[in-house]
Amino acid sequence: MSIKLSSNMKIGLIVVAIVAAVGVSRHMASFKPPMNMPQTVQVKAMQVIQRDTPINYEFVGQVKSKNEVKIMSKVSGNIVEKMVNGGDTVYKGQPLFRIDNKQYRSSVNSARATLRKSQAALENTQKDVERYRQLVAINGIARQTLDSQVAQAAEDAAEVEANRANLQQAQEDEQDTLILSPVDGRIDLNDLSVGDYVAAGTTKMATVSSIDPTWVQFSMSENEYLNLAQLGNGNLPNSFKDNLKLILSNGTQYPLAGHIEQIDKGISDATGTITIKAAFSNPQKMLLPGMFAKVSAQGEVTQGALLIPQRAVTELLNKTFISVVTDDNKAQSRQVTMGERIGNLWLVKDGVTINDRIIVEGLTKVKDGTALEVIMVQPDQLQIPAK
Template identity: 55%
Template sequence: MLKNRRFIAVWLCLAAAVVLAGAAGCSRQTAGPAPQPVEVKVMPVIQQDTPVNYEFVGQVVAKNEVQLRSRVSGVIVTKMVNGGDAVRAGQPLFTIDRRQYEAALQNARAQLAQAEAALSNVRLDRIRYEKLAAQGAISKQALDTILAQEQQNIALVEANRAKVRQAEVDLEDTLIVAPFDGRIEVNELSVGSFVQAGQTVLATISSTDPVFVQFSLSENEYLRLAKQTSSTLPDSWGQNLKLVLSDGQTYQFTGKVEQIDRGLAQNTGTLTLKASFPNPQRLLVPGMFARVVVPGEMRQGALLIPQRAVQEILGKTFVTVVAAGDKAELRPVKMGPRVGNLWLVEEGLSAADRVVVEGGFKVQAGTPLKVIPVDPAEFLARTKQ
């Protein structure tokens, strides 16, 4: 009996050893190799006093633009410009057929001469009637009648003089001239086209120097800019605006706000402004889009990171930072205005943080990192836009 108990005990010990060995083997198989660190380039958050600029999308529009319409009807007989030409104020552009208006002027002058002759005869009669009335040879009623006839003829002369002036104006209006310096559109009418007075558009002329750049900003943006600039530099609001063209180049001339809309747009809640920019080289053309850069306040000790370090996901912004143990941490941040190829951080980072500037798309939260420090100045110079 004792032997059987010993045998059972030995057997149980062997079975337990086999089970433990199998469990250890399974554990070794499921654990797998430790993850390898991912190589990333890292730079510290930049902290410095920074002038903040605000950018808005703007569109170039002509400061003056007019659709040319003739004041008289007729057929275009002469065209003295081509589409796209630059024109000067007072430069002849089109001529309407003058013949009917020359005839109308001659007729008006003839009627005026006839009325003046009739008035001259009535005045002679009036002089004779006055002499006869003084001698008592005619009644007072006869004198009153001739005086009334004289007044009627004076009015008739004035009416015919007005017709002559109108006929002269109509004849002058057969010549269409440029109302200001500018450029004419390419869709102008051709010789032989019939023009209806006050309706037919002969061409459109836009002024070219200076031009307006129209842009919009929200109520809060307007209040912030107006308050900040007026508190530091009185009367500086809307001055020294810069323009960044679609090719990324900064326009050589600065502008200033000249017009502010009377109120906020009801459908968008934004305020429309127009800034005037010199355009002596005719580089800016109506319809162009550009970024209007408005100078703002000076931020003391601002935190800045490269724009390429920021990830935007579903309308939110994140930055990959190096956490304790050189592991990746995806941190939500609130970003402010852009400053060149940097981005100002409003919330979420401190000056002691290190951010991943290259290779961050390959890592997830908790991923071990092989950190390669980069010099901020060299990195920014290499990635400068």
């Protein structure tokens, strides 16, 4: 049997359906599911290390030539021979350049002839003096004539000495046309070649830098200097000065130890540091001027130092922070004061105790109050990248 609904009944059914839908919607909106239990984050942590620790100081240094000599000629002229190339290793007394010496040989010959002429004149004058002495003895001539001849002989003798000096100078000038290396070292690259004109005392022909031994120059802060000077009763301690190590730019250690040779007179106003030069033997010529290297030296020993991995430390706005595990296994951020870096570890001056557990892996996943699942590890279990 079919039932026919009127228009009014249809409208009523629609209204009822809408009201029912609104009621269900309000009920669903008021329903709140139970909150999820907090999830734990897995991290790795390690106990703070405590041990007696020698403090190693590291400074950035640069290799400097101990002697750097500019080669300049004492005489002028054109280069007629060049015996070395730029970059060659040279030795003290080794010929480097030769300057045209023709005019200087002529000067030697001229000076020699002038000297011989004056020597001949002196010999004649001296003979006259002897004759006049004999004549004065028998009253053959006046005493004044002898005195005049004696004065003339003295003047001629002075002329001989002056001419001898001129000859010596001419010979030295001729010898100086051969330019010798004043030191052992390495000669720089230069643009001078055969035919170039050299002005005496003005033209730099080359620079020879000594390289064995060589200097490594570095700077030390005022506080570092004071700490070390206090250990050495006013001076840098011998354990620091006489056993310097050198770490080259490729990370290898130079095989020979160095020692401090010069300390600047005071602290620089501009940098607040003091400049120091250390000498290193360089028999293999491995160290070249201009190279950069780290100078490492041992200072004092800190008794019972507290150490943590450098990877556990976050630096922000000149402050340092770590995250520790609380007694109820939650993360807690803490500001700490750091000291010297010891290999891959970092000495903590303030902010931790021997009982603290330091988060070393998973730092980016936690914040204050995060519940933790802690895996304790030993220092040798961490793959800590060298710094």
